[in-house]
Amino acid sequence: MKKVYFDHNATTPVLPGVIEAMQVYLREEFGNPSSQHDYGEKPGEAIEQARARVAAMIGSNPGELIFTSCGSESNNLAIKGAALANKTKGNHIIISAIEHFSVINSAKALKKLGFEVTRVPVDRYGIVNPDEVRKAITDKTILVSIMHANGVIGVIEPIAEISRILKDKNIIFHTDAVQTAGTIKTDVNELGVDMLSIAGSQFYGPKGTGALYVRKGIRILPLIDGGVQEGGRRAGTENVPAIAGLGRAAELAVKEMDKRAVHMKKLKDKLQKGIFDSVPEVILNGHPDRRLPGVLNVSVKYIEGESMLMLLNMQGIALSSGSACTSKALKASHVHLAIGLKHEDAHGSLLFSLGIDNKEEDVDYLIEALPPIVEKLRKMSPIYNKEK
Amino acid sequence: MPTYNEKVMEYFMNPRNVGELPDADGTGTVGNPVCGDLMTFTIKVENNRLKDIKFKTFGCGAAIAVSSMVTELARGMTIEEAMKLTNKQVAEKLGGLPKNKLHCSNLGADALHKAIENYLSDKKDVAVVERKATKEDKEGQEGCKCPYCDSELQNDIPFCVKCNRKIDK
Numbered sequence: 001m002k003k004v005y006f007d008h009n010a011t012t013p014v015l016p017g018v019i020e021a022m023q024v025y026l027r028e029e030f031g032n033p034s035s036q037h038d039y040g041e042k043p044g045e046a047i048e049q050a051r052a053r054v055a056a057m058i059g060s061n062p063g064e065l066i067f068t069s070c071g072s073e074s075n076n077l078a079i080k081g082a083a084l085a086n087k088t089k090g091n092h093i094i095i096s097a098i099e100h101f102s103v104i105n106s107a108k109a110l111k112k113l114g115f116e117v118t119r120v121p122v123d124r125y126g127i128v129n130p131d132e133v134r135k136a137i138t139d140k141t142i143l144v145s146i147m148h149a150n151g152v153i154g155v156i157e158p159i160a161e162i163s164r165i166l167k168d169k170n171i172i173f174h175t176d177a178v179q180t181a182g183t184i185k186t187d188v189n190e191l192g193v194d195m196l197s198i199a200g201s202q203f204y205g206p207k208g209t210g211a212l213y214v215r216k217g218i219r220i221l222p223l224i225d226g227g228v229q230e231g232g233r234r235a236g237t238e239n240v241p242a243i244a245g246l247g248r249a250a251e252l253a254v255k256e257m258d259k260r261a262v263h264m265k266k267l268k269d270k271l272q273k274g275i276f277d278s279v280p281e282v283i284l285n286g287h288p289d290r291r292l293p294g295v296l297n298v299s300v301k302y303i304e305g306e307s308m309l310m311l312l313n314m315q316g317i318a319l320s321s322g323s324a325c326t327s328k329a330l331k332a333s334h335v336h337l338a339i340g341l342k343h344e345d346a347h348g349s350l351l352f353s354l355g356i357d358n359k360e361e362d363v364d365y366l367i368e369a370l371p372p373i374v375e376k377l378r379k380m381s382p383i384y385n386k387e388k
Numbered sequence: 389m390p391t392y393n394e395k396v397m398e399y400f401m402n403p404r405n406v407g408e409l410p411d412a413d414g415t416g417t418v419g420n421p422v423c424g425d426l427m428t429f430t431i432k433v434e435n436n437r438l439k440d441i442k443f444k445t446f447g448c449g450a451a452i453a454v455s456s457m458v459t460e461l462a463r464g465m466t467i468e469e470a471m472k473l474t475n476k477q478v479a480e481k482l483g484g485l486p487k488n489k490l491h492c493s494n495l496g497a498d499a500l501h502k503a504i505e506n507y508l509s510d511k512k513d514v515a516v517v518e519r520k521a522t523k524e525d526k527e528g529q530e531g532c533k534c535p536y537c538d539s540e541l542q543n544d545i546p547f548c549v550k551c552n553r554k555i556d557k
Contacts, residue, residue: 302446303446304424304425304446304447304448304451306424306448306449307400307447307448307449307452310400310449311401314401323424323448332422332424342421343421343422343424344421344424344446347421347424347446379406379407380403380406380444380445380446380452381444381445381446382417382426382427382428382444382445382446383421383426383446384446
């Protein structure tokens with residue numbers, strides 16, 4: 001059976017060059033970078049080389065990067081670490097309504113410790129209005145965290161504009177760039193952020209890798225205490241093979257970013273047109289232009305996402321949905337509800353996230369497979385008839 | 389995606405009795421779009437037996453398989469027998485459902501019972517068969533939660549009883 005992977009926002013495949021870069025640190029060079037003897041030398045160098053490569057990708061100094069175990073850890077370290085280290089200055093945090101759960105739930109955890117959290121809304125495209133951030137600021141505000149791009153609807157947020165509002169206000173600005181770093185140009189100085197989260201699993205690196213950029217001078221409290229690894233801000237023996245893989249993935253991302261974006265956008269546009277031409281009553285979620293090159297999110301009216309995913313999966317096509325039935329919490333995606341979608345339309349959403357391994361024939365295959373599936377499920381749907 | 393057994397997959401892929409009976413004697417709808425499941429059953433009754441039964445379902449694979457199984461089990465049953473059909477029996481007939489999908493199966497028999505009650509409400513001469521919710525029915529019924537405050541939602545109430553926010557149905 002033909003297999004098509006349209007779920008790159010869940011995770012990307014690992015590039016052969018990345019695997020190759022990792023192997024030596026799983027085999028011969030297994031040493032602990034903190035060791036003073038020869039075994040520690042090469043692994044130590046590998047970490048610093050990876051740090052330089054990731055720094056080059058986001059335009060920072062290598063010394064401003066902390067390696068973590070994933071995007072979620074980076075977000076936890078940023079939010080909790082900065083809030084706890086700066087609590088004498090204030091206790092108010094601002095995040096957006098469509099953040100990743102690692103940001104939302106970090107903020108929730110801080111609430112239990114006495115912090116106050118404001119969630120600024122987004123418009124119907126999923127975009128944060130910088131004025132809403134301005135209005136939410138109080139003299140107690142110490143931290144603002146707004147994602148660079150949303151992984152569910154692909155919309156890119158006005159980070160640089162928000163950063164101008166926060167300038168000279170002594171408020172730390174963090175952005176979750178897990179969906180952008182390594183995919184589109186993500187430069188910490190152009191964006192004007194103090195902290196930025198990265199995950200290797202989103203740009204053809206290994207899972208279990210992440211990094212947090214922390215601008216020099218920003219104080220954070222570590223989540224993991226122990227030795228002096230990562231400048232004492234993230235203790236624990238480094239995952240050397242994974243970090244080496246992350247570095248290699250960053251290097252390749254910088255080299256191929258433009259080419260990759262052109263490829264994905266071309267396929268995404270074809271996919272979008274193909275779906276809208278062949279399936280009636282589909283809604284585009286997110287902004288039509290201000291979006292990641294490979295992300296398409298649509299709601300197919302009157303039917304539910306999990307049934308669509310199951311029938312597509314039977315034909316070898318893998319993707320995601322914002323339906324309650326596909327989430328373990330049995331709730332519709334908060335992102336879809338935040339942009340004002342009706343619950344039934346949120347349940348009928350499909351998330352296509354394309355990658356460099358996708359081909360034009362994958363898109364053709366999907367466009368052929370989807371319409372009969374939609375028709376079959378609509379025939380079964382009690383809300384399809386009622387609204388006709 | 390949850391791992392459904394072969395039987396559930398079979399009933400999902402090839403659902404029985406999909407549709408709506410045009411001259412139905414009774415109609416029953418349960419669930420709501422907030423939770424992602426909505427089922428409508430229509431029945432035709434002859435000589436106190438379910439002569440025909442059809443369903444329409446908006447929902448996940450489990451919800452469709454459950455609806456399909458309910459129609460197959462209930463067809464030919466007397467009204468009394470059909471009112472005794474439990475959600476647990478339906479889930480068992482399907483060889484079990486993933487734990488977080490049990491609330492879908494809890495809708496299936498309820499929709500059937502509603503359709504029967506709808507039929508009986510027009511027939512004053514027939515004693516209405518009372519059916520009380522059993523403990524089994526309630527098992528696994530947690531599932532649909534308020535999108536705002538996370539507390540349990542009740543079917544048929546258009547707002548969350550805890551936080552008072554309106555729930556569009």
